[in-house]
Amino acid sequence: MxxxxxxxxxxxxxxxxxxxxxxxxxxxxxxxxxxxxxxxxxxxxxxxxxxxxxxxxxxxxxxxxxxxxxxxxxxxxxxxxxxxxxxxxxxxxxxxxxxxxxxxxxxxxxxxxxxxxxxxxxxxxxxxxLTPFLWSELPRDISIEKYFERGGFPRSILATSDKISFAWLNSFIATFLERDMLQWVNFTPATMRRLWQMLAHVNGQTVNYSSLGNSLGVSNQTVKNYIDLLKSTYMVDMIAPYISNMGKRLVKAPKVYISDSGIVSALLGIRTFTDFSGHPAFGAVWETIVLANLRGTFPEVEIYFYRTAGGAEIDFVVQINHQIIAIECKASYSPTLSKGNYIAIKDIHPEHTFVVTPSSESWPMSKGIDVVSLSGLIEKLSLITSI
Known part of the structure; x- marks a missing residue:
């Protein structure tokens, strides 16, 4: 099919x-x-x-x-x-x-x-x-929970069982490391696998080359080169900070994401959504899903994040048709914004803020802030791009 x-x-x-x-x-x-x-x-x-x-x-x-x-x-x-x-x-x-x-x-x-x-x-x-499957491309009988655990790669998301999906994801990782990466020079599969697994544990966090290098026993430059290689083969994504002129101390290191939620689950050894939902990585994996769909739907749009040393933060900041849009990802059907979120919104002055959740429903949270489903987010941003 x-x-x-x-x-x-x-x-x-x-x-x-x-x-x-x-x-x-x-x-x-x-x-x-x-x-x-x-x-x-x-x-x-x-x-x-x-x-x-x-x-x-x-x-x-x-x-x-x-x-x-x-x-x-x-x-x-x-x-x-x-x-x-x-x-x-x-x-x-x-x-x-x-x-x-x-x-x-x-x-x-x-x-x-x-x-x-x-x-x-x-x-x-x-x-x-072309990306792995976007949420909008999948048959409606596939649940958001399955999309969480299996990701968007066709042979994973369309597998006949969770067991087959998990086996395919692990085979994909092994083949990628042991065969596909051999065409690149100065590459060690064992080191790359360890780094990739470490990145899965810090998925959605700002990258610390020194900490990763110390844990792996390699130089900071080697870590940077390996992450660049993963990025150039679409296995990880990097988000630069949104820099404004408000004089606040901003976090300037980029955030790193594994590009597909299924790859995250395999690297972490998570087989089911039930295991995922209680895992510390759960919220960051929802960010991974939202980011992957933003990239796949709006490939020309620049995506940033905002975070200050004082704790103000917004997951994604995008500029579409000269409009600044703030996007906060909440892996909950009953989302609330933190004090840091509200401070960040005040700092950025976005034209609109969207709080995207795994729910299929959308509703207004307050003036200028809407809770939206993933499909709703894409629809609203598509309207803005068409203006």
Whole structure:
């Protein structure tokens, strides 16, 4: 069963207008499935190449000859980061063919990394990001509790049981560490696994490179390099502080989040929502879910957090169409704001504040502050972006 993705039409529109469309995002998030679905009815015919398949790699032994012979097709190359030397050839071919819809390239390295390899494609390539499933994309029979424990990766959230989901998540982590990461230099799988598990325990907190380095027995720079690597492969997300000019002492270290709640649960050894609900990480995992949906729905919007040395804080601050929006995440059906939240709201002066909860209902809390569901938050922000 194919599940429609929110930006599927946007990606198809890019294919129709650009010579090269890059679809980027973490491994196993559905890029290949979506690309094959979009290519099913493509009028000129298609060719799909997976660079992790030996037979497809063999076809590219003489890449110029082979790809030149496929001129009239839409060519999809999966896991393009494994063969970055193809980019100059792709540039030459699209310039020769002079038409849109020449190539779709799929990659699980970040846009920044791919851009370093594809500089020669400037003006010829457009980047579109795909994430694990957003809450709005999932079938309605999937509960928010299941989304908590399993995350959004298709093979996890759609698994037939919690046991299979948990096994897949652990297999994904092992494969990522023991195979996918081997293409990067100066990398030790055992150290990365320990760091990743430590980050799961401090999920949603400001990063302390010194503390992490001391615990791992490595330098602060090594920790930073490893976190940058996790970020560049979409396994963690970093949120910068919102800096205002009010003269208060602000927390200036970034916050770090594991990018998917299912990965958090596997790293912490949590198998069920019941175990999750009593865990100290519960509130931060709700922040992870909200952040993942913000990133996936509004990829161009900058997201910050606000925290002062005196304890005033707001989870996320976003600027949309020149409006400052404050977002506080509360993993409760009966949310209340703390004194620190109210001080932060007064400091920031947002046009509106949303308190997002796992409930399916929304209601006004006070003037300028609304309690909203995750779906309600996305709907309200979508209205603001359309203004």
């Amino acid at each position: 194919f599940i429609q993705r929110a930006n599927g039409e946007d990606i198809l529109e890019a294919i129709r207008h650009f010579p090269v469309t890059a679809v980027i995002g973490p491994r196993q998030c559905g890029k290949s499935t979506l690309a094959k679905h979009l290519m099913e009815d493509y009028p000129s015919g298609t060719l799909y190449l997976d660079l992790e398949r030996p037979s497809d790699l063999e076809k590219l032994r003489d890449a110029e000859w082979f790809l030149s012979s496929q001129k009239d097709k839409l060519i999809c190359i999966d896991e393009i980061q494994r063969k970055p030397e193809l980019f100059p050839l792709i540039r030459s071919l699209v310039d020769e063919w002079n038409k849109p819809g020449c190539f779709v390239v799929l990659g699980s390295a970040s846009r920044d990394l791919l851009m370093q390899s594809s500089e020669s494609l400037a003006g010829r390539i457009v980047y579109k990001q």
